[in-house]
Amino acid sequence: MSRQEAVLATPEIDETTRRGGDGATDRRGRRLLRCWLLESRAEFLKVVRMPAYAIPTILFPAMFYILFGLSFGAGQQAGSVSMSTYLLATYGAFGVLGAALFGFGVGVAIERGQGWMLLKRASPMPVGVYFAAKMVMALLMSIVIVALLTGLGLAFGDVPFEPATLAGLAGMLLIGALPFCAFGLLLGIFLGPNSAPAVVNLIYLPMAFASGMWIPLPALPEFFQRLAPYLPAYHYSQLALGTIGADDSRPALLHVAALCVFVVLCLLGAAWAWRRDEDRTYG
Amino acid sequence: MRRIPNERGFAAELESASKRYGDVVALDAVDLQLRHGQTTAILGANGAGKTTTVKLLLGLIRPSSGTVRLYGDDPTRPRVRTRTGSMMQISSLPATLRVVELIDLWRSYYPAPLDRGEVVELAGLSGLERRLYGKLSGGQQQRVCFALALSGDPDLLFLDEPTVGLDVETRRNFWAQIRRLVEQGKTIVLTTHYLEEADALSDRIVVLHEGSICADGTPHQIKSAAASRRIRCVTRVRVDEALAIAGVRQAYHDKAVLEILAAEAEPVVRELLARDPGLSQLEITGAGIEDAFLDLTGSQRREDAA
Ligand SMILES: Nc1ncnc2c1ncn2[C@@H]1O[C@H](COP(=O)(O)OP(=O)(O)OP(=O)(O)O)[C@@H](O)[C@H]1O
Ligand SMILES: [Mg+2]
Numbered sequence: 001m002s003r004q005e006a007v008l009a010t011p012e013i014d015e016t017t018r019r020g021g022d023g024a025t026d027r028r029g030r031r032l033l034r035c036w037l038l039e040s041r042a043e044f045l046k047v048v049r050m051p052a053y054a055i056p057t058i059l060f061p062a063m064f065y066i067l068f069g070l071s072f073g074a075g076q077q078a079g080s081v082s083m084s085t086y087l088l089a090t091y092g093a094f095g096v097l098g099a100a101l102f103g104f105g106v107g108v109a110i111e112r113g114q115g116w117m118l119l120k121r122a123s124p125m126p127v128g129v130y131f132a133a134k135m136v137m138a139l140l141m142s143i144v145i146v147a148l149l150t151g152l153g154l155a156f157g158d159v160p161f162e163p164a165t166l167a168g169l170a171g172m173l174l175i176g177a178l179p180f181c182a183f184g185l186l187l188g189i190f191l192g193p194n195s196a197p198a199v200v201n202l203i204y205l206p207m208a209f210a211s212g213m214w215i216p217l218p219a220l221p222e223f224f225q226r227l228a229p230y231l232p233a234y235h236y237s238q239l240a241l242g243t244i245g246a247d248d249s250r251p252a253l254l255h256v257a258a259l260c261v262f263v264v265l266c267l268l269g270a271a272w273a274w275r276r277d278e279d280r281t282y283g
Numbered sequence: 284m285r286r287i288p289n290e291r292g293f294a295a296e297l298e299s300a301s302k303r304y305g306d307v308v309a310l311d312a313v314d315l316q317l318r319h320g321q322t323t324a325i326l327g328a329n330g331a332g333k334t335t336t337v338k339l340l341l342g343l344i345r346p347s348s349g350t351v352r353l354y355g356d357d358p359t360r361p362r363v364r365t366r367t368g369s370m371m372q373i374s375s376l377p378a379t380l381r382v383v384e385l386i387d388l389w390r391s392y393y394p395a396p397l398d399r400g401e402v403v404e405l406a407g408l409s410g411l412e413r414r415l416y417g418k419l420s421g422g423q424q425q426r427v428c429f430a431l432a433l434s435g436d437p438d439l440l441f442l443d444e445p446t447v448g449l450d451v452e453t454r455r456n457f458w459a460q461i462r463r464l465v466e467q468g469k470t471i472v473l474t475t476h477y478l479e480e481a482d483a484l485s486d487r488i489v490v491l492h493e494g495s496i497c498a499d500g501t502p503h504q505i506k507s508a509a510a511s512r513r514i515r516c517v518t519r520v521r522v523d524e525a526l527a528i529a530g531v532r533q534a535y536h537d538k539a540v541l542e543i544l545a546a547e548a549e550p551v552v553r554e555l556l557a558r559d560p561g562l563s564q565l566e567i568t569g570a571g572i573e574d575a576f577l578d579l580t581g582s583q584r585r586e587d588a589a
Contacts, residue, residue, distance in 0.1 A: 039388065042377070042384060042388050049415075115374035116375055116377060118343060121343060122342075123368075
């Protein structure tokens with residue numbers, strides 16, 4: 001009650017505090033940070049309390065790695081490294097790609113169809129914060145996936161225990177989550193809430209295969225070897241393979257440039273799709 | 284006690300705003316201006332366009348034609364959104380988050396939110412703070428949605444059918460909370476199917492019918508119009524004579540039958556019988572709120588057709 005009276009007595013002061021008078025940017029920055037932390041916490045709690053959605057994203061790459069990398073690949077070589085080391089890089093990339101496309105892309109698409117998103121859109125929630133929180137979740141999932149695969153490879157495969165190399169690989173795999181979060185963002189905004197999971201699978205699985213994430217690219221038919229440079233996932237897995245000295249001979253800069261162009265295209269597409277989406281209410 | 288905000292302009296405006304979904308005209312060139320501190324109830328049947336009006340004002344959809352302004356500005360602006368709070372008709376919140384987690388998250392969206400405890404208290408959620416949203420009853424979930432609408436201490440509240448599914452007691456409590464907000468000078472827009480609710484809460488009732496405003500007035504005006512009686516009879520009394528009788532609002536011929544809409548039936552019938560003792564087929568029915576206004580619009584249409 002007394003607060004209300006204070007507002008009554010000094011409407012101008014109220015207005016300036018609303019807009020943020022002194023140290024406005026500072027306060028705004030702190031507010032955004034707090035908002036981002038809470039939004040990320042909410043995302044995290046949703047996943048932890050209802051893990052059914054997240055578990056396949058984590059177990060899928062692990063299962064593939066066990067089958068192809070550790071069982072069939074046991075004792076084999078892929079170029080200069082052991083098959084289990086080579087496939088650690090590519091299945092790691094496969095897992096991170098999945099976390100970005102499903103955790104981020106499908107997550108956003110499904111939420112767009114729910115009344116919850118409509119309510120959020122009516123609120124002053126900073127949209128960037130919402131996406132940044134989704135990205136935190138995709139990164140956390142990626143960390144779990146990369147750690148799990150590395151552990152499996154060390155314990156059951158011929159992955160040499162070289163901390164510096166493994167750290168470099170893990171770092172590259174996690175950085176690679178960023179361009180695919182941009183792709184996830186585009187798909188999340190562009191696709192319909194109901195069709196998103198199916199469409200994302202149709203992009204994810206063939207692209208991963210054709211980029212040499214399941215079976216080393218040199219072992220694939222020539223058609224795929226010629227197609228691969230047009231796929232962003234190829235450039236990503238090559239960068240990951242580069243950290244263990246198992247990439248093909250193209251320069252790393254080319255891969256980085258290709259991924260940068262890809263990110264820009266995704267963000268432009270996402271901005272366009274976001275505007276288009278404004279007038280559609282699914283909720 | 285009631286505080287009227289000292290601000291210029293309107294809190295919200297629709298200027299000949301239309302919204303079409305394909306062939307469906309959800310809203311047809313509606314003009315509506317909401318004053319600061321006013322509580323407006325939008326009343327109408329299913330599909331009348333209530334939710335569409337709210338979504339337009341919240342900037343969730345764009346008008347097919349016409350303009351929408353919130354505080355003189357584009358409603359999609361974040362700066363404007365910090366001044367509004369809303370409760371949508373359909374809003375499934377994440378089932379796995381706790382009540383306080385939802386409230387804290389929502390408070391973080393606003394620059395000057397209410398204290399968490401205050402929100403919990405205002406929305407009647409004491410004792411339920413630690414519960415998962417999915418484990419609450421429908422009415423309790425509704426209160427969480429109300430809590431979110433309040434949490435940012437907004438100046439303007441949109442409540443789309445806030446009391447659907449609430450039991451009588453909860454509904455009364457809810458009304459009491461809304462009255463408290465009104466006293467604080469909040470501008471409120473709420474939609475409802477019930478005249479009783481609109482009357483209990485609002486300063487102004489806007490009746491929507493098939494995407495157009497068919498009545499707009501104080502609860503008193505709307506109620507008395509809604510309480511009117513419809514009289515039908517076959518008589519020699521002419522339309523202009525009938526209109527001259529005290530208490531008659533409308534009179535027109537429906538084929539051979541004279542139809543009259545009046546505040547009270549008895550004095551009018553007495554007068555009719557005095558003028559035409561041969562009057563026959565007398566029928567008196569109540570005209571409920573919708574009937575009363577459908578009649579207004581319907582009779583216009585009948586005249587247009589003639
Ligand atoms: N997304 C949409 N696509 C197509 N038609 C729509 C859409 N939303 C609403 N409509 C139509 O617009 C009209 C007005 O709908 P609106 O939701 O505004 O009604 P309402 O007054 O809120 O009804 P209720 O009391 O049932 O909530 C209806 O005929 C409805 O079918
Ligand atoms: Mg509605």
